[in-house]
Each structure stands twice: as C-alpha cells, then as structure tokens.
Amino acid sequence: MIRSPVTGIRAALALLLTLTTTTLCGGAPMENERYARGWKALVALAPQKAQAVQDGLADIAPDMARFVVEFGYGDVFTRPGLDPASRQTATIAALAALGNAAPQLRFHIEAGLAIGLTPQAVVDIIYVTTVFAGFPAGLNALAAAREVFAAQGVAPTPPTAPENPDRRERGLAALAVTSQSAGQRVVDSLADIAPDMAGFILDFSYGDVISRAVLTPAQKEIAMIAAATARGTMAPQLKVHIKAARSVGVSREQITEVLIQMAVYAGFPAALNGLAVAREAFAEEEE
Secondary structure, three states: OOOOHHHHHHHHHHHHHHHHOEOOOOOOEOOHHHHHHHHHHHHHHOOOOHHHHHHOOOOOOHHHHHHHHHHHHHHHHOOOOOOHHHHHHHHHHHHHHHOOOHHHHHHHHHHHHHOOOOHHHHHHHHHHHHHHHOHHHHHHHHHHHHHHHHHHOOOOOOOOOOOOOOHHHHHHHHHHOOOOOHHHHHHHHHOOOOHHHHHHHHHHHHHHHHOOOOOOHHHHHHHHHHHHHHHOOOHHHHHHHHHHHHHOOOOHHHHHHHHHHHHHHOOHHHHHHHHHHHHHHHHHHHO
C-alpha cells in the first residue's frame, strides 16, 4: 500500500509531536513549556551540574527529576517577583536552617556565587541563619561552604571591625533600623523570666550578627524570613521579620515570593504556614 505524501507528512508531524511531549527521563509525558523554562533556568545556574541532577535520579525516580525541573525551576524559580540573587539568598538560608540538606546547600552556594553573591555574603547569610537555627546548623552550613570555596579557589573576606565597640549599642542601632521601639520591648518581654536572654538577643543576635555591614538590611530580612519559614516553628518571629522587611523596602510581592519558594525547599505546609503569617502581617500594616 502506497501512502500519499499528505499522509506521510501527517505521520511525521504526529511522531514529532510525540517526541516533543516526552521528557528525557523515561519518556514520561510532560508539559514542554514548563520543562523547557525550568531546564533553561537550571542550566543558567549550574551549567556543569544540571545534567547530573537528571542522571542522578534516572535509575530510581526519573519523575522526581522531572518534578525538580518543571516545578522547582519552571514554576517557581522563574517567577518574576524576586531577582535571582535574592532567591539564592533565601534558598541558602532555608537549607542551612533545615540542617539536613548538605548536598543541596552546596549546590545552591555554588549557584549563589555564579550569579554574583560573594563568598563573604554567603558566610554572612549563614551567620544570620545561625541566629534562628542554632550553632550546629550554622557550623554544618559553614562546612559545606568551605568545600565549595575550596573547589572554586575562592575565600571570604571578613569586614573590618565595627567602629562602635559597644555590642549593646550596635544591637539597639541595628534593631532601630526596622523598629525604633523594639529594643525596649524585647527587654520588657523577658524581664520577668529571663532578662539575660533579652541581653543575648540584643548583644549577640543584633549587636554581633545583624549589625554586620556585609549584607543589606533587605538581604538580611529575606534570609531571616526564609530561615524562620523553613524551620516551621517560628510564627511570632516570622511576623516580626516580615514587618521588618517591609520597613526596609522589601515589597509584599517579594516577601510572598520568598514564602512560595519555601514550598520547594521546606515543603508546602511550611510555605502555607508562612503565607498565613504574612497575611496577618500585611493586614496589620493596613490598620
């Protein structure tokens, strides 16, 4: 039987359509636009490792590789509401705070460096995260950063010593950037049970860490929002830092994007809980 040229063309087009609506991972159907968009973003971040993300899952869960590309990068990372450097700041903070994702943390430290974060900025993101997640999480994150820096032949450059040697004054000044009266409220809130804890918050968290000049106030708040959301147990503190972020110029859209991104790294419950806190903070802003 001889097929007409038209029939042959139709068959070829059908075959082409079939080939272009399957993934590289086991031939499972996919939405090409999402995958292509995500793959482009992933390759731009990590051109040497993008294929390894796929290959590393091919033998056990090829669909997971597709989910990473389509959802993590195609649906979320490429959203326009947050610039790539801020997305990596949030991701590094979240993964450091989680404390159980060293391979992914190394990957995103590399990606952060590739899009312009300095080694010292990465270190300072981890310092900020330590305030929320504790020293073990911070130390483990620094170990991951050390590996990445060594592999790339780079090193952090610590800032000069602060001009003001008084930690309490530095802490109060750092806190005043986002809330003029917050320092006294911190002291008053703990006076009846643990007044020294108030001192630790002002002297260490703000005086030693948050007062550092490596990151901008907006970068610090984005990192703190991501860390608090990823941990999933810090609704009061998350609300404080959502409001603080607003006071230093972070838009509602940017905050919302940070919280949406946490669905990829900390799960949907953490992201949904964070969005619920943001809704309250935004509503109180309007009162």
